[in-house]
Amino acid sequence: MSRKYVIINSDEVDSVDFDQVDETSSDTIRYSIDNSQTFVKFDSDTTPSFLEGKTQYTHSEILTILATDEWTDPNPPGE
Numbered sequence: 001m002s003r004k005y006v007i008i009n010s011d012e013v014d015s016v017d018f019d020q021v022d023e024t025s026s027d028t029i030r031y032s033i034d035n036s037q038t039f040v041k042f043d044s045d046t047t048p049s050f051l052e053g054k055t056q057y058t059h060s061e062i063l064t065i066l067a068t069d070e071w072t073d074p075n076p077p078g079e
Contacts, residue, residue, distance in 0.1 A: 003041055004041065004058070005040070005058070005061070007055070008039065010035055017049075020042060020048035022040070030066075030071075033070060034070070
């Protein structure tokens with residue numbers, strides 16, 4: 001079993017079954033810089049039904065995505 005990551009649109013957060021993912025609520029997920037997207041992770045060989053048909057990423061793939069300007073402010077406050 002390996003951990004998988006799925007990016008979803010922010011307006012889909014209400015459909016997330018937090019019993020099936022590692023995050024505990026909409027307050028514990030990370031959003032993109034413009035708040036248009038977020039992601040959830042799960043440890044299961046079975047994809048949660050609300051994530052079926054969505055692209056799944058490995059840990060290294062999601063780290064590459066999260067390092068982009070869409071997810072990480074290149075000029076964080078205080079620098």
